[in-house]
Amino acid sequence: MTMNHKQHSELLYDSEATLRLVDSAIQDMGELGGDETPRSLEQRLMSALTPDPALGSVGLSDALARGYADIVGVLDSLRQSRHLLERASVDRIHHTHDKLREVSDATETAATDILNGLDRANTMVDDLDAYANTHGEPDDRASSVRNTLRDELFALMGHMQFQDITSQQLNYASAVLTEMETRLTNIARVFDPAAFSSAPSVILLSPVDSNHPVTFDPNASTQNRAERQAVADAIVATKSGT
């Protein structure tokens, strides 16, 4: 279940309207108490709850009943907020998390398939070498072409390092989502005090699979390799005294 923009707006409007009603009720209670000086919410509530012999009990109980009804309305709105927040945000995070895992797995599978293909291609080049050694070169360029092909295949294999780096980037993105989910769930619980001691109604993402623990460098990048290597070289030269 997701919360659309219209639902967001309606919920916000309802919450604001209810809070205004509560504020108005509290002010009414303050006026019943006959005190014109500005006071804190706590003071006004305490004042409203303290019996005033001059007013009698009827006026106070009406105000309290109205205030209570308004507060119940606010709490209902907040409970709805919590529920929608959990559903809209957490469901979407779950979905994105799953998609990231899917992409990561697909990339790893593709990388393995490509490496297997490169191995097979290298074996074929070796076969061509063996054939040329046994039967002689078919023409002057054959040996050069085979060597160039082998170099190209080797270079392609090196490019497959992108898989390790993107995998770390995806793991980092998943970890950020997991943290966001935890924070949103905590906020949702704050909306509903009754849920403080209860278990979350959503299943939290598990950042770590005990069978496949994940580690990553949050700054993993394929960019500026030469510059970053130069920094490493300078530090190594300084520290090792070479």
Next chain:
Amino acid sequence: MKILVVDDSATMRRILVNSLQRIGYSECVEASDGRDAVEKFDGSIQFVITDWNMPNMSGLDLARALRAHADGKSVPILMVSTRSVKEDIIAAIQAGVNNYIVKPFTPQVLKEKIDAVISGAAAAA
């Protein structure tokens, strides 16, 4: 020269082993993390190439463990990692790493660093 290649990514291990074979080092032992590497490390290992970020035991902890190991006090260690923050590289050197390659690497850089570490070790001996 027998080289221990340590990386949790099977793709990276494959690329490293292939690159090593290409530059003339055909005897490689593979380990999937630091703990696996410590188990596989013995006196026959003459060079260690390790990643940093790995489950169970990181490359940094592996370097420290090897330096505390009777057979690992002087074994050359080359770290190959995506980490390129200055403080990280300093930490790696302090942990006992001899040289450092930032991923993604080229076979040329790999060869240069292996040669540099070996010549440094030979000079120190």
